[in-house]
Amino acid sequence: MKREENKSHCPINFTVEIFGDTWSLLIIRDMIALGKKTFGEFLESEERIGPSVLADRLAYLERKGIITKKPSETDKRKFIYSLTEKGLDVIPIVYEIALWGSKHSLHPVAPDAWFKAMQYDKEKVLKAYREAVASGSSFMNGPNSVVKKLDL
Numbered sequence: 001m002k003r004e005e006n007k008s009h010c011p012i013n014f015t016v017e018i019f020g021d022t023w024s025l026l027i028i029r030d031m032i033a034l035g036k037k038t039f040g041e042f043l044e045s046e047e048r049i050g051p052s053v054l055a056d057r058l059a060y061l062e063r064k065g066i067i068t069k070k071p072s073e074t075d076k077r078k079f080i081y082s083l084t085e086k087g088l089d090v091i092p093i094v095y096e097i098a099l100w101g102s103k104h105s106l107h108p109v110a111p112d113a114w115f116k117a118m119q120y121d122k123e124k125v126l127k128a129y130r131e132a133v134a135s136g137s138s139f140m141n142g143p144n145s146v147v148k149k150l151d152l
Helices: 011-019 022-034 039-043 051-063 091-104 112-117 122-134
Strands: 067-071 079-083
Touching (some): 011 022, 022 039, 022 051, 022 079, 022 091, 022 122, 039 051, 051 067, 091 112
Antiparallel strands (some): 067 079
């Protein structure tokens, strides 16, 4: 007998089943923090995800409605990935995980702008984050980046 899609209907279980592997959250991190949008850009991440694992995770996140994929306007061989509304709702979760890691990691490494952002009102930072990513920018990069918006 085939098991249902989710082990249970617990909200925590639902979230963990989507984001409980290492790679899904790191892909989302790269999208919201650095503005990565293409397969090749994700492959360049410091954690060195393998191409087959990356392809699997991108397809999974797309099936779950977290990201969308569309052909690049400039190179039809490439696809551009972006967050859906459902995906944008993950930003506060990633933000809180990053805060926790910044506090408890022995040697946290992040751009200075990240640590400056932690000094701002959390709601203001999260609003700027969502607006930046929704417009195609990210925390660090793009004309509507959080760094530019908050003058970090």
